Amino acid sequence: MSELAARSLSGLKGVGPRGAERLAKLGLHNVEDLLFHLPFRYEDRTQIQPIGRLRPETHVVIEGEVLAADIVFGRRRSLLCKVGDGTGMVALRFFHFTAAQKNNLERGTQVRIYGEVRAGGTGLEFYHPEYEIANGGVLPPLDKRLTPVYPTTEGVHQKTLRNLMQQALALLERYPPRDLLPKALLDDASLPTLREALLKLHAPNPDDPVDMLLTGSHPAVQRLVMEEMVAHQLGMLSRRAGQKTHSAPVFTDDALVAKLRAGLPFQLTGAQQRVIQEIAADLAIPSPMLRLVQGDVGSGKTLVAAAAALMAIRAGYQVALMAPTELLAEQHLANFRHWLSPLGIDVHWLTGSLTPKARRDTQALLAGGEAAMVVGTHALFQDAVAFHRLGLTIIDEQHRFGVHQRLALREKGRQDTQIPHQLVLTATPIPRTLAMSLYGDLDTSVIDELPPGRQTIDTLALPASRRPAVIERVHAAAKQGTQAYWVCTLIEESDALQAQAAEATWASLKEALPDVDVELVHGRMKAKDKAARMARFASGEAQLLVATTVIEVGVDVPNATLMVMENAERLGLSQLHQLRGRVGRGGNKSYCVLLYQTPLSHTAKRRLAVMRETGDGFRIAEEDLRLRGPGEWLGTRQTGDLAFRIADLMRDEALMAPARDMAEQVLADHPASADALIHRWLKGAEGYADI
Template identity: 85%
Template sequence: MSELAARPLGGLKGVGPRGAERLAKLGLHTVEDLLFHLPFRYEDRTRIQPIGRLRPEQHVVIEGEVLAADVMFGRRRSLLCKLSDGTGMVALRFYHFTAAQKHNLTRGARLRVYGEVRAGGTGLEFYHPEYELAVGDELPPLEKSLTPVYPTTEGVHQKTLRNLMRQALTLLERYPPRDLLPPSMLDSARLPTLREALLKLHAPQPDDPVDMLLTGSHPAVQRLVMEEMVAHQLGMLSRRAGQKAHSAPVFTDDRLVHRLRDSLPFTLTGAQRRVIDEIAADLAIPSPMLRLVQGDVGSGKTLVAAAAALMAIRAGYQVALMAPTELLAEQHLHNFRHWLTPLDIEVAWLAGSLTPKQRRDTQARLAEGQVPMVVGTHALFQEAVGFQRLGLTIIDEQHRFGVHQRLALREKGREGNQVPHQLVLTATPIPRTLAMSLYGDLDTSVIDELPPGREPIDTLALPAGRRPDVIARVHAAAMKGTQAYWVCTLIEESDALQAQAAEATWADLKEALPDLNVELVHGRMKAKDKAERMARFSRGEAQLLVATTVIEVGVDVPNATLMVMENAERLGLSQLHQLRGRVGRGGGKSYCVLLYQTPLSHTAKKRLAVMRETGDGFRIAEEDLRLRGPGEWLGTRQTGDLAFRIADLMRDEALMSPAREVADTLLTEHPDTAEALVKRWLKGAEGYADV
């Protein structure tokens, strides 16, 4: 461990136990942590601005003599201090002031002031500026470098952070950190040493390009970004190496897969056949498969997963498929039972909606090995669930869970050093940069071909005032014998949001369309009621299904050709794309109508435009990531796996591939350096290789 990483902040002057607690809220525990806590802007306190040349909204340093200081009474009491430097006069206003301030700010006192110039009641004013009083007639020397402004928290002031950073920079000079990136890479990219980069970022000179420092394009920032990205890639590769160090059962008999393919009323696409072959190659070696299958809505990922399951079952092993919602899990259960029951393979069900007795019975049969396959939700990785011989885990929509939940399910099949194979599915196309960061420990397969006969879905965006026209369109679709979805963003009316609620919309549409059977589904319904209503819609007994976004994934009704989304401006691009994918699953032409409330924000306009322009899930995912950023795109479950301190996935996308190459080299040729990098950047992740 480096000297800087070994030094706790409690050893710095001015940090007591209470201060250390507050700094810990910012993730700051050591001097090294502090040095990687970068400014988000800089203030120029290196030069003095004449008062006579001040303009509103400037952040400046001025010096002058106090002409008068009086307590002003009005709507709010304030201390008003008038300052002059011979070129002009300006006021300093303090709404909160102490007796000591009032005593010090007297006529004749000499001050240096820093703050923002604003237009006020007496002309130009500074509100609660920072200031220093001259001792005798002497003011301290001006700053030689720009003044950093740091992210902070309650009880930790800028002055405190700057004081601690000065001490940290002194230690940095005394104990320069080891440069862990290859010198050849630093030279070719013209990147500074780590010490030079940190000094530049915490104490830039007045003529340094501040905009480059703040936007991340300066070599000093790029130096830290590259090192952090390499560390994250090392974490992924170490985790992968740790998992690959285990053994796994070998599955080579594909007779059940051929029986399934022969029973299907359609032919697999070339992409499906290619991905099944990739999976079969993984399963044929005694090393755990770690494979992500990406496929756009309706591309046939579930059938690919079924082929993998059949190879494991044929070898006498059990299979567990986990989905994030009960509705999606139910859809998988329906599909797998439809395909596997004719092959005399039982598929069990395990979810929160089961009665305690049903759950106990299913768990007992799984533990005894009586059931070859189970489909379920989070209930699958609960402690009470055990398997006799788990050989394959299938996780759908992995980004809704998280790496550790995937691994928790894997552990249920561990026998000594042997672990199950893992197959991860997602219908949310993942931008390449994000996939490298989030799924760097997985091999990736892409089903990039839709089944034949699928036509593009025509999409149009209409203001909410056109609702009657849309209702007429729903009626016309029903008269032609097809079905429609009407999706709402809320379940109940809310004063805070103007969104149409599903229950109110259902009532309105039943009244507007008295000759149609209109069903309602939302997340607060009992699972049994939800399943019954969905089944009626699937059987064609209802022409219109009003639903919340619970139907986002997994619902498959080929006869549905019209999707209406109310308040479409409230949804992210990926969610809009997933919902649109509920139609266009049969042979006929399908349509999607995006109803929106005005006025639209710039982002909402961009989203709706992208939806109209393309049906390409990968392009939509890229645009969605660009608009929302990785944190919001992934949701809270997964962001811990992307906890970059300095790197920005969108801004620094171009560095991801070079970082992966450097990580590969370090892991194979310089393992000690690789370990040091992981320890420096991934706190608590030193055991990655053991998971």
């Protein structure tokens, strides 16, 4: 541990027990933490501005003499001071003040003031400015460097943080931090030392390019960003190396895969064949596979997973597929039974909605080894579930699971040092920037080709006032023998959110379309009722399905050609894209209608425009990440990997690949530095989407 990291903030002047508690809310526990707490803007207090040249809405330093200080009454009582410097006069206004403050600002006092100039009732005014009073008629020297403004919290003032930072900078000069990135790598990237970078960021000169410091393009910022990104990559590489110290079963026989392919009524795409080969290569070595398979809606990931499962089953091992919702798990169950039953393989089912007896029966089959494959939800990693010989876990839409949930399923197959292979699926295309950070410890396969016959989907956005015309379009689709979805974003009515509730929409559409069979599905229904209603729609008994976003994934009805999304402006781009992917699965031309409420925000307009412009899931995911940021894009912060202190995944995208290369070099040539970097930046973090 470095000298700076070893020094508690309680050892700094002015930090008592309560102060330490407040600083801890900012994540500040030691001097090193404090030095990594960067300003979010700077103030220039290095020059005096003549009062006669002041302009509204500017931050300036002035000096002058107090000409008057009076308490004035109006809508609010205030202390009003007049200050002049010979070039003009300006007012200082304080709505919160003490008698001592009024006495200190008596007529004739020399003061220096910093704040924002505003237009007020007496002309130009400062509201609650910072000020200093001359001591013995002499004001302190002007600042020689720009003044930092830091993120703060209740009870921690800027003045407090600046005083603490001055002490921290003095310690930085006395105990320069060890540069954990090799000098040769820093020189190649033209980056300063850690000490130089911190000094520049906390105390820049007036002529330094402040805009570069604030936008992250200055080498001082990039020095810290690079080190933090390297540390995160090292964390994943180290974890990956740790995983690879385990052994895993070897699967090399693809006879069942060949039988599966022979029985399919279509040819696999080139992308599917390539990814199956990549998985087969992983399974053929006695080291645990950690592979992420991502592909757009309808690209055929499930069939690729089925091929992997068959290789494990052929070798005498069990396979568990875990999905985040029962609806998605049910769809997987149907697909796997359709493909595996002709091969003589039973696929079992385990979810929380099973009766106690059914659950016990399935658990007995898994523990005894009679069940070769099971599909389920969170119920799979419960304590009561034991496997006889689990060799492969398949996790779908894994970002919806917590770290410990995924690890718990893997641990079900641990036998001494042997652990199961892991295959992760996602239908949400992951932007490259996020993938390198979120899944850097996984090998990644991309199914970048859609099966022949997948239709492009024409998308249009219409205001809610056009609803009657859209209902007519649904009626026409039903009369033509095709089916439609009508998706609502809420279950119950909510005037505040201006959203049509699914139940109210279902009732109104049944009334508007008396000759159309309309079904309703939402997340609060019992699983049995939901499955029955979905089955009616899938079989064609119902022509229109009114649903909430529970149908986002896991629903496959080739005859559905029309998707209507109510209140589309309330959904993120990735979710809109997932929902749109429920149509276009058959041979008929398909359409998506985005109904929106006015007025639209700028972000909502951009989302709808992107949906109209492209069907490319990766481009949509990139734009969604740009609009919403990583935390909201993921939908949950169950992992510690995105808790960057300084780096910004979108702003610093260009540094991600060099950081990965640098991390590999550090790990290979400077392992001691690797451990120190991980400790410096990742202490307290857990998981990083560890699976």
